Amino acid sequence: MSTIQADIEARLSEVEPEVEVLLAEVVGGDLVRLFIDHPQGVTLALCERVTHHLPELRERYALEVSSPGTERPLSKPEHFSRYVGRRARVRTRGDHDGRRSFTGELLNATDREVTVAAETGVVSIAYADIHRSNLVGD
Incomplete structure (x- = not known):
């Protein structure tokens, strides 16, 4: 697991404990792509909340938060x-x-x-x- 993923998981565990971080990856050096899941599903509102919970990350990277879709990442x-x-x-x-x-x-x-x-x-x-x-x- 990447350091950035561990940092995101630690932060979200405090404020959104039911959110599961499936994969966090740096793409092209300036974008973090974050795949999340939630027992009740992933909504646009949840993606927005997660984005707002990560201000330090947004200072350094563009942030893309989404649901896993049918080709769900497996990282653990x-x-x-x-x-x-x-x-x-x-x-x-x-x-x-x-x-x-x-x-x-x-x-x-x-x-x-x-x-x-x-x-x-x-x-x-x-x-x-x-x-x-x-x-x-x-």
Whole structure:
């Protein structure tokens, strides 16, 4: 998890404890893209509240806050665990079995790694090796 994501999670846990930060990423050096979720869903009003709760961040970056959509980002072990049985795309930081991208059913998620039934076979990938991951439509 990125430092910026940890900072955003810490801030929001105080003021919006039911908001789950799915992914926070810096794009192009001047934009922070923030994907959030909430048990009652993500509304425009919630996105606006979250934006207003992060004034320090808005001083340094443009901020884009949105719901996860159908291609929900997976950035923590509990995200992978929650969606075992669903299809996902997992992209690695470096070559893993000669490839960097694996798409298939999530078979298992432990505290250390995720196992994917990819088109080339079953592969286990340590979370530390994952660059980016998201659910994909069936």
